[in-house]
Amino acid sequence: MKRSTDLSEHILASLSDGVVVTDPARRVLLFNPAMEEMTGTSSRRATGAALATLLPKESPIPARVIATLETGHPIFIPDAEWPRWDGELLPTSLTISAILDKVGETLGAVLVVRDLRRIKALQESQRPAERLTAFGVLAAAMAHEIKNPLLGIRGAAQLLREELTTADAREYTDVIIREADRLNVLMEEMLDFARPHPLSRTRVNVHEVLDSVIALERPACTVRGVQIRQQYDPSLPDLWADRNHLTQTFLNLIRNGWEAMPHGGALTLTTRRSSEPVRLGPGGGPMLVVELADEGVGIPPEVQRKLFTPFFTTKAKGSGLGLAIAHRIIEEHGGRFIIKSLPGQGTTVRIYLPVNPGTSEGPLEG
Numbered sequence: 400m401k402r403s404t405d406l407s408e409h410i411l412a413s414l415s416d417g418v419v420v421t422d423p424a425r426r427v428l429l430f431n432p433a434m435e436e437m438t439g440t441s442s443r444r445a446t447g448a449a450l451a452t453l454l455p456k457e458s459p460i461p462a463r464v465i466a467t468l469e470t471g472h473p474i475f476i477p478d479a480e481w482p483r484w485d486g487e488l489l490p491t492s493l494t495i496s497a498i499l500d501k502v503g504e505t506l507g508a509v510l511v512v513r514d515l516r517r518i519k520a521l522q523e524s525q526r527p528a529e530r531l532t533a534f535g536v537l538a539a540a541m542a543h544e545i546k547n548p549l550l551g552i553r554g555a556a557q558l559l560r561e562e563l564t565t566a567d568a569r570e571y572t573d574v575i576i577r578e579a580d581r582l583n584v585l586m587e588e589m590l591d592f593a594r595p596h597p598l599s600r601t602r603v604n605v606h607e608v609l610d611s612v613i614a615l616e617r618p619a620c621t622v623r624g625v626q627i628r629q630q631y632d633p634s635l636p637d638l639w640a641d642r643n644h645l646t647q648t649f650l651n652l653i654r655n656g657w658e659a660m661p662h663g664g665a666l667t668l669t670t671r672r673s674s675e676p677v678r679l680g681p682g683g684g685p686m687l688v689v690e691l692a693d694e695g696v697g698i699p700p701e702v703q704r705k706l707f708t709p710f711f712t713t714k715a716k717g718s719g720l721g722l723a724i725a726h727r728i729i730e731e732h733g734g735r736f737i738i739k740s741l742p743g744q745g746t747t748v749r750i751y752l753p754v755n756p757g758t759s760e761g762p763l764e765g
Contacts, residue, residue, distance in 0.1 A: 411429070411431045411432075412431065412432050414431060414433055415433055416433055416511050416512060416513050416514075417431060417433045417434035417437050417438075417481075417491075417510075417511070417512035417513075417514070418430075418431040418433065418434065418509065418510070418511055418512070419431075419434060419445075419450070419509070419510040419512065420498070420507060420508070420509050420510075421450050421464065421507050421508050421509075421510070422506075422507045423468060423505055423506070423507055424449075425449060425450045425451070425461065425464055425465070425468075425508070426447060426448065426449055426450070427445050427446055427447065427448050427449075427450055427453070428446065428507065429442075429446070430442040430445035430446055433512075434512060437481070437483070437489060437491075437512070437514050438453075438481060438482070438483050438484060438489070439483050439484035439485065440453065440483075440484050450464060453482075454481070454482065455480075455482060455488075458479075458480070459476070459479075460476070460479060460481075460493065460495075460510075463476060463493075463495055464495055464508050464510070467495045467496065467497050467508055468497060468505055468507075468508055470497075471497045471499065471503075471505065472497075473494060473495060473496040473497070474494070474495045475492070475493070475494050475495075476492065476493040476494075476495070477492050478490070478492070479491050479492065479493040479512075481493075481512060489514060489515075489516065490514075490515040490516060491512050491513055491514055491515055492512075492513045492515060493510060493511070493512055493513075494510070494511045495508055495509075495510050496508065496509050496511075545582075545586055546583065546586050549579055549582055549583055549586065550583075552575070552579055553575070553576055553579040553580070553583075556572045556575040556576050556579065557572075557576060559572050560572040560573070560576070598640070598641040598644065598731055598732070599641050599643070600639050600640055600641055601639075601640075601641075601642060602637045602638075602639065603637060603638045603639070603640045603641075603642050603645065604637050604638075605635065605637075605638055605645070605670060605687070605689060605752070606631050606633075606635070606670065608642060608645050608646055608649060609629070609631075609649055609668055609670075609689070610629075611646065612646060612649045612650045612653055613627055613629070613653065613668075615650065616650070616653050616654060616657065619654075619657060620657045620666065623657055623660060623661065623663060624660075624662070624663025624664075625656075625657045625660050625663055625664060625665070625666055626663075626664070626665045626666070627665075627666050627667075627668065628665055628666070628667040628668065629668050630667060630668065630669040630670070631668075631669075631670045632670050632671045632672065634672075635670055635671075635672065635687050636687075636754055638687075638752055638753075638754065640732055640752065641728075641732070644728045644731075644732075645728070645732075647724070647725070647728065648724075648725040648728045648729060648750070649689070649691075651721045651722070651724070651725050652691050652725065652748055652750075653666065653668075653691065655721070655722075656691055656693040656695070656746070656748075657693070658695075659693050659695025659696055659697075659745075659746060660693055660694060660695040660696075661696075664693065664694035664695065664745075665693075665694050666691065666692070666693050666694075667690075667691070667692045667693075668689070668690070668691055669688075669689075669690040669692070670687065670688065670689050670690070671687065671688050671690075672685060672686075672687055672688070673685065673686040673687060673688045673751055685753075685754050686734070686735075686751045686752060686753050686754060687751070687752055687754055688749055688750065688751055688752075689749070689750040689752070690747060690748070690749050690750075691747070691748045691750075692745060692746070692747040692748075693745050693746050693747075694745045695745050695746060696742070696743065697740045697741050697742040697743050697744050697745055697746055698738070698740035698742070698746055699742050729750055729751075729752070732752055732753070733752075733753045734750060734751045734752040734753060735749075735750075735751040736748075736749075736750060736751075737749045737751070
């Protein structure tokens with residue numbers, strides 16, 4: 400009997416889903432380790448408490464437990480919220496089942512709670528990619544339609560300039576030519592964004608890529624009073640990646656970092672192996688992290704939601720394509736792109752890249 404009890408305890412302790420068992424009066428009898436980890440509430444504190452005291456007043460869960468206890472029928476709630484100790488509401492799914500003895504008497508209820516944070520995060524990470532794919536088709540069509548008449552406008556302005564005899568009059572044609580050139584550059588960026596660019600993968604040391612970008616941006620940082628700090632993990636393996644595309648991504652991010660600090664500060668670049676839930680790459684292998692943290696003005700929440708939207712920019716001369724392209728490049732590598740920021744407290748960008756993407760060249764460890 401003791402062996403059976405020990406086995407049951409081991410099973411409950413090994414489950415990744417939370418398990419809560421109540422008696423018929425809805426008092427908690429069991430609160431497994433997964434529930435402790437999810438909620439930050441200890442089993443000692445939860446055991447013996449009324450289930451309703453562990454939940455918000457407006458939670459529908461206690462009423463559903465009552466219904467299951469009365470009818471014996473299981474209930475599935477796909478979008479329940481379970482509070483943590485700090486008040487944060489976790490997105491969860493919930494299955495409630497009655498515990499019956501051999502003669503059908505109700506002994507209590509068991510709640511199986513599944514943490515949906517990882518699923519929600521994956522869904523959120525896929526949405527920008529879907530928007531970018533749709534935009535790519537539209538951008539290609541728009542750019543082709545606009546470029547031809549734009550060249551005609553520029554050519555006509557040049558011819559008109561030759562006919563004008565005064566500098567004041569030529570000033571207006573110069574404005575037309577200059578703005579036409581600026582718009583043409585934007586059209587080229589749109590086409591570049593829309594065209595598929597197969598990755599040209601080679602063996603890449605991420606620290607060499609970062610150092611080359613830092614060398615390019617250091618003069619601008621010095622002028623701004625921005626100090627670049629490098630905290631590298633020398634044990635990281637090489638990547639099987641597109642060097643040029645990664646250089647483009649980190650150049651954009653480092654430039655964004657120092658531009659966010661008009662009065663100076665520190666821009667810290669950190670590399671490490673990932674220990675977060677997103678540590679598994681597309682082939683099931685580990686991922687490494689490149690983190691860029693600035694001490695700048697931060698990004699308001701309403702702006703953060705639009706960061707990967709093409710043409711959205713807060714810069715006077717920005718095209719709004721830099722972050723969208725950087726996001727696409729990381730996604731094409733099978734990685735993840737996460738931005739966390741608070742107004743007045745700086746911004747942290749984390750890039751997750753798979754170490755072993757399962758190529759024919761084999762692992763790159765060592």
